[in-house]
Amino acid sequence: MTREEIIRPENKVYSRPRLIDDNYMHYCPGCSHGVVHKLVAEVIEEMGLEEKAIGIAPVGCSVFAYNYIDCDWIEAAHGRAPALATAASRLNPDKVVFTYQGDGDLAAIGSAETIHACTRGENIVIIMINNGIYGMTGGQMSPCTILGAKTATSPYGRRSDLNGFPLKVSNVVALLDGTCYVTRQAVHTVQAVRKAKNALKKAFKNAIEKKGTSFVEVVGTCSSGWKLTPEKSNKWMEENMFVNYPLGDIKDTAAGLEEKTVEVKKS
Amino acid sequence: MKDNVKLMKGNEAIAMAAIRYGCDGYFGYPITPQSEVLETLEAQMPWETTGMVVLQAESEVASINMVYGGAATGKAVMTSSSSPGVSLMQEGISYLAASELPALIVNVMRGGPGLGTIHPSQSDYFQATKGGGHGDYHLIVLAPSTVQEMADFVSLGFDLAFKYRTPSMILADGVVGQMMEKVVLPEQRPRRTEEEIRRQCPWAVTGKDHGRTKRNIVTSLELDSAVMEKNNERFQRTYREIEKNEVRYEARYTEDADYLVVAFGSIARICMKAIEDARKEGVKVGLIRPITLWPFPYDAIREAAKNVKGILCVEINAGQMIEDVRLAVSDSVPVRHFGRMGGIVPNPNEILDALRRDFIDKPANAKED
Ligand SMILES: Cc1ncc(C[n+]2csc(CCOP(=O)(O)OP(=O)(O)O)c2C)c(N)n1
Ligand code: SF4
Ligand SMILES: [Mg+2]
Numbered sequence: 001m002t003r004e005e006i007i008r009p010e011n012k013v014y015s016r017p018r019l020i021d022d023n024y025m026h027y028c029p030g031c032s033h034g035v036v037h038k039l040v041a042e043v044i045e046e047m048g049l050e051e052k053a054i055g056i057a058p059v060g061c062s063v064f065a066y067n068y069i070d071c072d073w074i075e076a077a078h079g080r081a082p083a084l085a086t087a088a089s090r091l092n093p094d095k096v097v098f099t100y101q102g103d104g105d106l107a108a109i110g111s112a113e114t115i116h117a118c119t120r121g122e123n124i125v126i127i128m129i130n131n132g133i134y135g136m137t138g139g140q141m142s143p144c145t146i147l148g149a150k151t152a153t154s155p156y157g158r159r160s161d162l163n164g165f166p167l168k169v170s171n172v173v174a175l176l177d178g179t180c181y182v183t184r185q186a187v188h189t190v191q192a193v194r195k196a197k198n199a200l201k202k203a204f205k206n207a208i209e210k211k212g213t214s215f216v217e218v219v220g221t222c223s224s225g226w227k228l229t230p231e232k233s234n235k236w237m238e239e240n241m242f243v244n245y246p247l248g249d250i251k252d253t254a255a256g257l258e259e260k261t262v263e264v265k266k267s
Numbered sequence: 268m269k270d271n272v273k274l275m276k277g278n279e280a281i282a283m284a285a286i287r288y289g290c291d292g293y294f295g296y297p298i299t300p301q302s303e304v305l306e307t308l309e310a311q312m313p314w315e316t317t318g319m320v321v322l323q324a325e326s327e328v329a330s331i332n333m334v335y336g337g338a339a340t341g342k343a344v345m346t347s348s349s350s351p352g353v354s355l356m357q358e359g360i361s362y363l364a365a366s367e368l369p370a371l372i373v374n375v376m377r378g379g380p381g382l383g384t385i386h387p388s389q390s391d392y393f394q395a396t397k398g399g400g401h402g403d404y405h406l407i408v409l410a411p412s413t414v415q416e417m418a419d420f421v422s423l424g425f426d427l428a429f430k431y432r433t434p435s436m437i438l439a440d441g442v443v444g445q446m447m448e449k450v451v452l453p454e455q456r457p458r459r460t461e462e463e464i465r466r467q468c469p470w471a472v473t474g475k476d477h478g479r480t481k482r483n484i485v486t487s488l489e490l491d492s493a494v495m496e497k498n499n500e501r502f503q504r505t506y507r508e509i510e511k512n513e514v515r516y517e518a519r520y521t522e523d524a525d526y527l528v529v530a531f532g533s534i535a536r537i538c539m540k541a542i543e544d545a546r547k548e549g550v551k552v553g554l555i556r557p558i559t560l561w562p563f564p565y566d567a568i569r570e571a572a573k574n575v576k577g578i579l580c581v582e583i584n585a586g587q588m589i590e591d592v593r594l595a596v597s598d599s600v601p602v603r604h605f606g607r608m609g610g611i612v613p614n615p616n617e618i619l620d621a622l623r624r625d626f627i628d629k630p631a632n633a634k635e636d
Contacts, residue, residue, distance in 0.1 A: 051476035056336070057486075066484045072472040074339040075486035076332065077362050083329040084336025088472070090320045091292050091342045095474045113332070116325040 017041040019050065019070040026064060030230020032220025033062050035187040036129055036196070040100065041069045043200045049208075052096045054088050056081040058110075060102035061135040061222075079110025082117035085124045089207075096207050098125035103144040104134045107169045111143075114173065121178030121212040121257050125203040128169065128215070131222035132241060139225035143167040146244045151225070166244055170217045174251040177260050180212035182251040186219045186242070188234045199249075211256035219245050271452045277417040277443040280450050281347060281373055282307035284421035285319075289458040290371075291342035292320040294333035296352060299385040300441040301375035304347040317458055327352035331359030331372070338368040338434075339485040341464040341471025343425050347373035349441075350391050351382060353399075360434060361400030364502070365487035367470075369428035371421065372406070373437045375444035378610035386610025387441030389532055392587035395438045396561040403499060405506050407435035407513065408560040410531040414448035416558075422453060427513060429467070431505050438560060440583060442533035442612060514567070515558035520546070521571045524553030526626050529568060529592050530581040531557045534613065538581050541618035550627055560588070568595040575600060577626035581618055582606045601626075 019041035027034045044053045053071040057063055059078035066073035076084045081099035089097040106114050106128045117124065133151055134140040140153040146166050148157040158166075174182040181203055185196035196218060203214035219241050221233035228236055275283070282304045285293060295305045305323060313319035320337075324330040330346045337344035348356065353374045363370050374395065378388035393399075395408045407427050409420045417439060424435040464471060472483050489495040517535075520542060521527065530538045535556040542552045555571050557564050572578060578600055580589040586604035593602050605621035607613045 052474045054340070054472055054474055063488060066482075066486065070475070070482055072475050072482050073484045073486075074336060074472050075366075075484070075488055076335070077358055080328070080332035080335070080359070083324070083332035084339070086322070086329075087292060087294060087320075087333035087335075087337035087344065088340050090322065091337045091344070092340055092473070112325055113329055116329065 017045055019045050020068055021070050023067045025068060027061065028224045030221055030223035030233050031061070032129060032131065032187050032218065035193060036127070036218050036220070037065060037068050039187070039193065039197045039200055040098070040127070043197060043204055044069070044071055047201065047204055049096050049204065052094070054092070054095050054097045056084045056088070056097065056099040058099070058101040058105040059136070060105045062100055062102060062129065063136070065100050079105050079108070080113055081105070081110065082113040082122070082124070082126060086117050086120070086122050089122055089124050096125075096204060098127060098204070098207070100127045101129070102135065103128060103130040103132060103169075104142040107143040107167050114169070115176065118173045118213045118215065119176040119178045123207050123210045124213060125207050126213065126215045127200070128217045129220045130217050130245065131220045131225065132166070133222050133225040135222045135225045139222070144169070146240060149240070168245065170215060170250050173215050178213050178257065179215055179251060180206050180253045180256055181214040183215070183249045184217045184219060184245055184247050186237070186247055188221070188237060209256070217245070219247065271454070273450055273452060274447055275414065275450055276303055276445055276447050277411070277414045277439060278303035278375065278445070279307045280414045280418040280452070281421060281437070282311065283452050284418040285345060286311060286313045286317060287453045287455045288422045288425055289317060289343065289456040290319055290345055290425070291458055292322070292337045292344040293346065294322050294324050294330045294337070294344070295346050295348065296324050296327050296330050298349045298352045300377055300387070300444050301347050301349045301373070304373065317455070319458065327355040328359070331356035334370050334372070335359055335363055335366070335368065338363065338370040339366070339472045341468035341473060343369070343429070343459070345371035345373065347375065349375050349377045350379050350388070353391065353394070357394070357400035360406065361402050361404060362487050363434040364400075364404035364406070365402060366485050367432040367502070368434065368485065369425070369432055370434045371424045371428060371437070372434060373439065376438065376440045378608065384610035385441070387533065387583060387612055388608070388610055389440050389534065389582050390584035390587065390608070391438065392560065392582070392584060395436055396563070404502060405509075405561050407431070407433065407509060408438050409435065410438050410558060410560050411443055412532050412535050412556065414443065414446065414450045417443055418450050418452055431509055433505060433509075438532070440532045441610075510562040513559060514562045514564050516564040516567050517556040517558060518567065518571060519554040519556075520551070521553035521555065523551050524571070524574070525551045525576055526553070526622060527571055527575045527578045528552060528554045528581055528618075528622070529557070529578060529588070530554065531560060531588065534581055534583050537613065537615055538618055540615040541622070544615060544619055545622060552622065557588070563591045565591070565595040568592055572596045572600050578602045579622055579625060580604045581613065581621075583612055584608060
């Protein structure tokens with residue numbers, strides 16, 4: 001069989017999503033960011049949101065998300081993406097606004113913006129890639145670094161007495177009345193990728209239907225920060241990250257938000 | 268017209284003028300002495316009339332980043348705060364400048380440093396005019412001295428911000444924020460339509476719609492230093508344009524003046540009383556009131572200083588604008604500062620005393636100290 005005979009439309013089993021463009025990706029081999037980018041692009045394309053989607057990029061390894069996913073983007077200051085998303089969404093209610101953030105960006109410096117966007121029930125999608133480390137700045141400890149994990153700023157492993165405990169942000173935001181959907185996913189196997197894509201679809205659907213804030217955590221790998229091969233990273237993640245960050249839906253109020261607090265009594 | 272004449276506080280005038288300008292969104296956090304801006308907006312409920320979004324944010328950090336997010340979509344958005352809150356906004360303001368986004372920031376100054384006092388001050392002059400945040404940038408800084416100017420500078424601030432694609436600031440002090448005066452509010456203007464925004468702000472992040480094939484990205488990041496230098500050169504060209512076109516000031520009694528007072532904001536009005544008292548005694552004093560603190564009216568001051576024996580800078584601070592006045596006149600004429608700090612506003616007698624002490628009563632040949 002010749003090359004030409006193989007390269008035929010009917011033989012095609014996979015193609016790059018239309019909204020992922022030709023730019024050379026800067027992610028390390030084995031990094032989860034690339035896979036999640038692909039899913040976001042597919043979801044926007046398949047849901048017909050190309051003209052509606054506004055992405056808010058973080059400060060972190062995915063700062064250049066706007067170079068890869070072909071929709072309109074605003075690049076936020078470190079941690080502030082949910083504040084930008086709040087305004088972009090309220091001022092443009094016919095658009096669909098999503099943030100794409102790392103665990104350091106979201107759970108450390110941006111924790112206040114995250115909690116308040118979620119508790120206000122902004123009709124946005126928040127996507128957090130939790131690799132338990134500050135990938136971009138060279139592998140320092142993040143609030144989500146698990147106990148015992150070695151990083152540049154916890155060289156002997158994170159200790160609870162020195163550094164406190166890992167922050168389980170998804171569990172925190174699930175407690176807030178403004179979130180309608182909170183889920184924790186991964187993208188290390190074909191099956192996980194499919195599930196994560198469905199979760200993202202549900203989140204974007206919630207935003208379109210104005211059901212409140214959807215929060216999608218993706219537990220991911222940072223092979224460079226973890227100093228492991230891509231293959232070993234996946235194994236380390238399964239053995240260590242998933243125990244601390246179990247996968248699955250944490251909250252799903254399919255019908256949207258309900259008033260759970262008690263209003264002031266009329267006198 | 269008569270309906271538009273109102274008696275109100277400066278802070279309330281800002282809020283009412285914002286609605287009438289057709290402002291799309293306000294994001295703010297309470298702090299004395301400017302909370303009436305947010306309070307007035309919440310009471311007016313403009314979302315029911317013009318569709319303006321009003322949101323009490325969780326902090327000034329969030330407020331300014333909401334402004335950043337809203338401005339990036341081409342909307343006319345603003346925030347207001349007072350000194351400690353504006354300090355928190357500096358990172359966001361630098362990002363706005365770097366991303367060439369129009370926005371309006373109002374600082375109703377109180378006395379610092381630190382938590383300081385809730386009483387009026389002008390001690391954020393350096394912060395507003397010399398940077399405040401990181402990087403080489405400028406804000407267009409407007410200094411109102413009346414409640415009328417509080418109202419008028421909302422539209423002026425927005426118009427300049429959109430004209431030059433750069434944030435502008437109303438640098439008011441607690442006096443103009445809190446005092447009540449008669450004000451003529453502008454006519455209600457409609458908010459810009461999506462169509463107008465697309466036309467005026469082709470760079471805006473509006474979703475890749477209406478046949479636009481290239482995505483819009485609003486970012487301040489550029490890792491290639493050669494490109495980043497070019498970006499900076501573009502910012503600087505804009506600043507030079509603004510310096511050329513937008514200097515504003517008020518001159519009173521400068522034609523025959525032997526002494527010149529330079530003052531901005533509320534204290535300029537108090538200085539006018541001192542100047543009139545001096546003139547009653549036959550001492551010819553004039554006033555230059557910079558309205559734009561950046562761009563600063565260097566030329567006007569240099570011109571007005573040609574025939575005077577001394578310049579007194581009166582500020583409600585330890586002496587900040589005086590540096591720009593000295594730059595304007597070099598060593599051609601003695602320049603002195605008079606000010607009070609900690610939230611104390613000088614009265615006309617103190618100002619007149621300072622004029623006498625520094626200049627009028629001084630023998631012409633006295634040695635400069
Ligand atoms: C105000 C501010 N502080 C610190 C930094 C430096 N910084 C850049 S990225 C980053 C951490 C990013 O980590 P994370 O959000 O987990 O993203 P990852 O790279 O792991 O995907 C830090 C601290 C910055 N850019 N701005
Ligand atoms: S440093 Fe980590 S998070 Fe960043 S691109 Fe490399 S693997 Fe991904
Ligand atoms: Mg990380």
